[in-house]
Amino acid sequence: MSHTPATARHLLRRPDGDTTPRFSYGADYNPEQWPREVWDEDVRLMREAGVTVVSLGIFSWARLQLAEDVWDFGWLDEVMDLLHAGGIAVDLATATASPPPWLTTAHPEILPVTERGETLWPGARQHWRPTSPVFREYALRLVTTLAERYAEHPALAAWHVNNELGCHNLYDYSDDAARAFRLWLRSRYGTIDALNHAWGTAFWSQRYSGFEEILPPRLAASHPNPTQQLDFKRFSSDALKDHLRAERDLLRRITPDVPVTTNFMVMNEMRGMHYADWASEVDFVSNDHYVLPGPRSLDELSFSANLTGNIAGGRPWFLMEHSTSAVNWQPVNRPKRPGELARDSLLHVAHGADAVCFFQWRQSAAGAEKYHSAMVPHAGADSEVFRSVAGLGRVLRELEPAAGSGRAPARAAILFDWESWWAAEQDSHPSSRLNYKQEALDWYSAFLDLGVRADVVPLGTDLDRYDVVVAPVLHMVPQPLAKELTRWTENGGHLLTTYFSGIVDENDHAWLGGYPGPLRDLLGIRIEEFAPLLDGETAELDDGSTGTLWTDRITVTDTGTEVLASYRTGDRAGGPAVTRRAAGRGTATYVSTRLGPEGLCPLLARTLQAAGVPGDLPESVRGRVELTVRAGADAEFWFLVNRTDEPAELPGVTGEVLAGDAPERGEDGEAGPLVLPPRGVTVLRRAAARG
Template identity: 50%
Template sequence: MTGTNATTANGTTASGTTANGTTASGTTANGAAALDRFYARLASPGYGGDYNPEQWGPEVHAEDVELMRAAGVNLVTLGIFAWATTEPTPGTYDFTWLDAHMDRLAGAGVAVCLATMTASPPPWLARLHPGTLPVMADGTRLHPGSRQHWCPSSPVFRHHAVRLAERLARRYADHPALALWHIGNEYGCHISRHCHCEVSTAAFRTWLRERYDSLDALNDAWSTAFWSQRYSDWEEIHTPRAAPSFGNPAQQADFWRFSSDELLACYLAEKDVLARITPDTPVTTNFVPVAKTLDLFRWAPHLDVVSYDSYPDPHDPDAAQRTAFSYDVMRGLKGGKPWLLLEQAPSAVNWRAHNGRKPAGRMRLDSWQAVAHGADAVLFFQWRQSRGGAEKFHSAMVPHAGRDTRTFREVTELGAELAKHPALLRSTPARADVALLLDWPNWWALETEAHPSASFDYLRTALDHHKPLYDASVACDVLPVDADLTPYRLLVVPNLYSLSVQTAARLTDYVHTGGTLLISCFSGITDEHDRVHLGGYPGPLREVLGLTVEEFDPRPDGTWAEVIRLEGAESVVASDDGGPEVTRHSYGRGTAWYLGVRPEPGALRELVDRVRAEAGVEPVAEGLPEGVQARVRVTAAGERLRIVLDHRDGTVTVEPDRAAR
C-alpha cells in the first residue's frame, strides 16, 4: 500500500532554536499518544536492524524477508542513506523501489522506522551548491565522498532536506508499515564543531544577538577587555577560527552551544514537517556514543523517544562500564523513560585500528545489558553486510557468508529469546537512589585551553565516578544540573568547573534538606560565562562544603592536588604533609563530601562505598562477585523483572529480589 506524491516543501530555513534553549517546535503535541501506537505495533521488544535494500537486487530482497522471519525481526530502520537513490537529480523523485520494500515489510509484519534520508546528501547538491559544504577552522573546505558533508547553517541544505522529508511524509503517511520516523543520522558524528564558512559566521552572529541582546553584554560575558578583544560592531565577530595563540574561552564555549543548537535546528526543521503531516507517528534520531558534540539534555525534549548507537570495543576491559554509563545517560534524558538501541554491531566494526570480533555470547550479553538499562528495542547496524563501500567489513546480522554462520545463529537465538519476554516492552527501570550530574556547557568550558592543568578529561572523570557504583551494582541515573534532585539520597558531581549561582543554590539546598553530595575537585570555579567567582574557590560552594581552596597544585605526572583550608569541614583523608585531600561537612540535615584530589580507583571505590552506605544507598542485589551486575525493570502491572549480567566466565547464584523500597 502506498500513498500519493507530495507537493514540494516550503523551504523554510529559520532556526527553530533560540539562544535561551527554547524551540519553536517542542515535542509533538500528541507525542505520547503516537508513542503508544508505536509500542502497540510491537508484541515484544523491538528487534532488527538498519535495512539498506538499495544495495542489493531482487533475489536478495526475497531472501531478506525469509531470513527476517527466521530471526524474529519485528522492526527495521529503512532508507537512512538513500537520498541519492530517491532523488537522483534535483526535484526528480523515484519512490517505486521504496514502495515495494514498504509493502513487502508490511506483508511480513515488520514495522518500519523510516528515515528522512538527509544524513548524507547526493553529490549533485554539492556540485550545484558548493556553499552547502562545511569549512574547517583553518579554512579547509570538506567535500563529498564520505558522509555528513553539509553545513548545518546552510539555508540551501535545509531547504532540500525539508523538501525531501515532506515528500516522504505525504507519500507514506498512511502506509501500514510506517511506525516511527528517523530524522538524519548520528548528528555531530563528523561535523562536530559545526562549520566556519561565511554563512555559519553570520548565523553565529545572529545566535549571539539573541543570547546577549547587546555588544556591551557580550563584551562583558566574554571578558574582552583582556587582550584588547573588545568588539565595537557585530561584523567584527567570527567563529573561533585558527588563531596565533589561545582563543577566547567564552567564545569557544559559546561556539559549542551554537553548534549544538544549529544541528538541533536542522532536526527541528524536518520534525516540524513530519509532525504536521503525520502527527500520529512518533519521531526520533539516533545519538552517537556519549560525546562532547551535542548537549543531549537540550535535544531530548524534541524526541518522542530517545535512540542510541552503542559500539563497545571487545578488546576494552572497561567497555561494559562505559556502556552502562552511556545507557544511564540515555535513560536520564527522558526522566527514566525507556529508550531504543537503534544500532550495535553483531560482531566486529570497521573503524578502529584493530577491529576485534565479539566472542560467542558477547552479542547476547551486550543486548541484554541495553535492555537491563532501559532499552525497549535492540537493533543492529546493519541487516545485511555490505559488499562494497567504506563499511563492508562492519559486521551485520546476515554476514557475507550468509545464514550458515555463528553470527546469524546467535542473531536468531536472541530474537527468539526476546520474543519470549513481552512484559519487558515499556517496563520502566526501577528508581535509582543515586544521581550523577552531567553538564555539556561545563564540559565545553572545562576543556578549553590555558587552565592549571591540561589533563582534565570531563568524560573520563564522569566515568571514574560512575565506576564504583557500577562495580557495586548500584543503580545510577545520569541527569542535568537543573533536574529534580529530591528523589535521590546521593548526588555525585564530577568536576563542575562552570557553575552558575542558581545551580550552586540548588546544590546547597539539596544538602541542607537532607541529601548527601559528593563533588570532585576543580568545581565551582567560574560562572556560566567562564568568569571566575571572586572571593575564593570554590566560589558559591564554599559554605556548603565548609572549606576554601587557596591554590591548585597540578603535578607533572598528571595528578592533581589542592591547598585546602577548612572552614567547618573535617579532613577525612590527608596528604603526606597533613593537608586535607578528602573532606566531609555536615550542613543542615545533610552532608557534603569534597575530593580535592583524583583518587586511585581502589581508593575511590572505598570512599564511594562509605559515602553511599552513610546515605542509605544499597545495591540492586547483594553479594554479587566482581564482574556481575544486576538491574531491575518494573512492568505496568508492578512486576519486578531482575536482569543479571555476568561479564565473566562461569555461573553465579543470586539471592531473591528485594521488594521495592
C-alpha cells in the same frame, strides 16, 4: 489533524492502532546496496531472526532523487511493500544525512568549512552545513516529498530524521555559520555591551563595536577567547537541534500520527550535542552506542545506557544502532566473544530500551563500512553471528512482559553536565589531561564494584529523589545551582564532588576569592592554587589510595569540616586530600585528586552507609554482577548481568526466570542458587516493591 502526543503510543505506530507494549528488534536496512533477488531472501531471514522493525533509506538521497527534478521511488515502494507483507515495520529515514553529488556540484556552498578554512569535500558522508539555507531548502523538499508519498503506507511506523546529527559536521566555521552565530548571540545577549562583558573582551584588546564584527572561533594566532569557544559549542548544538526541528515540524504537519525520532550518540567521547536539551524535541529518544575496547568497556556501555534512560525521563527508548561483533573504525577491530552480543544488547534493555537494533542488517560488500559486522555477515546465515542474532530475537520475545516498564529509580545518582564537560576540557587550562567523562565513569564503576545501583542524570534533574549525589568535575556552577545543591544537602542529601568543580560561572568567568567558588561555604574549604600532576606522577594518600592527574592546596575553613584523607607524598604532603563537612542534615565531600574506581570505593562505601543506602546484591557477587531494575505496574524486572568471564552464583536471589538459565533442582526438588554463566544475563520477574 493534531499531533498525537508521545505518551499516547508505545514508541512505534502500528496500523491497527494497537498500543500494547512490546519489544522491537531489527537493524538499519540498505537494500539499495543489493540486487533485487536478495530482497526476498532478506525478508525471509528477518522473519527467521525475529526482526520486527528496520530503519530504511538512511543514505538513499542519491538513489531517490537522481537530479533536481528527477525522482525514483519505485524501488522504495517495492521494499516498503515487501517488508509490510513480511510483518516488518519501517522506521523511515528522511535520507538527508548525505547530499548527493549532483547537489554538491551545483551548490558547493553547502559544504562545511573547518576552523582552518579548509572545505570538507564530498566522498564520505555528512558533507553539509547545519546553517546552510540552500541545504535546508533542498533537504525539506526531500522530506516533504517522502512524507506525502508514504504518509498512509501501512509499514510506516516512525520517522527517522537525518542520521547521527553532528557526527562529522558538528563544527562548521563557514560564512553561513558566522551569520547564524551572530543571530544566536544577539538572541542570547541582546546588546553588544552584554556580550563584551560575558566574553571578557577587555582581555587582549578584543572589545567588539557591533555583532557584525564577530566570527566563529576560527584558527587564531593563540588561544581563542574561551567564552567565544564555549558559546560556539552551545550554538553548534543548537544549530543541529534547529535542523532537527525543521524536519520534525514538517513531518508532524503532514503525518501528525507518525512519531518522529533521531538517533542520538550518547556514547564514548561524543560530547558536542547537548542531548538532554534535545530530548524534548522528539517523540521518543533513540540512541546509537558502540563499545570501545578497554578494561571498563562494559561499565561505559552501562553508563551511557543509564544516562540515555534518564535523558528519556525514565520512559522506554529505542537502541537504534550497536554492533553484532567487530566495528571497522578502531585501530584494531576485534570480534565480540561468545555471549557478548546478547549481553551488550540486554544491558541496554535493562536500562530502558524497548527496541534493540543493529548497524546493519546485511554486511556491505563494498564501501567504507564493509568490514563492520552485521546481523547477516559476509559468511551468510550459516554463521555463529546469525545464530546468535536469532537467539537474541527469541530472548526478546520471552521478555515481552517487561516491555513498556520504566527504569526503577535508584537512591544514588551521578550528575552529568554537558556544559561543564565542554568548559572543563577547553584549552589554556591547568591540565590538558583532564577527562570529564572518565572521572564520571570512575565513580560509576565504583558504584558497580560496590553492588549499588546509581542513576546517571542530566543537570536539572530533581535531586530530592536521591540520598546520595556525585557531581564529578562540576566545573561550571552558576549561583542558582550552588544554592540548589546547598539546599538539597542541608535537607539531608549527601553530596560528593571533585577537583576542578565550582570554578567558573555560566560565562566561563572564574569565581573570585578562592576555589571552589560558590561551593566554598558548603564544602568548608578554600583552595588557593591548583597543582595538577605530570604524566606518570602520583600522590600517595595516608588511607592507602593513590592519586593521579590532579592535587589541590586545600585550607579547611570550617570547624565542622573533617579531613578524611591527607596527602602522604608529593608537594602537598601533610595537606588535606579528601574532606567532608556536615551541612544541616547532610554532608558535602570534596575529593581533590583522581583516585580511580579502586580508590573511590572505600570513600563511597562510607558515604552510602551514612546515607543508609545498602548494596542490592549478596556481598559475594558485588562487583561481579550488575543489577538493573525496571518497574511495571504489578512487577519488577531484575536484569542480572555477569560482568566477568567466570560463573557467578547468586544465593538468595529469587524470582520467575524470564530469560537465562533457571536454577537447577536437587534430588529433594529444592531449587539451588541462581548461577549466571560467564558474560551471561538472567532476567527475573519479581513482586513489585512496596514503597
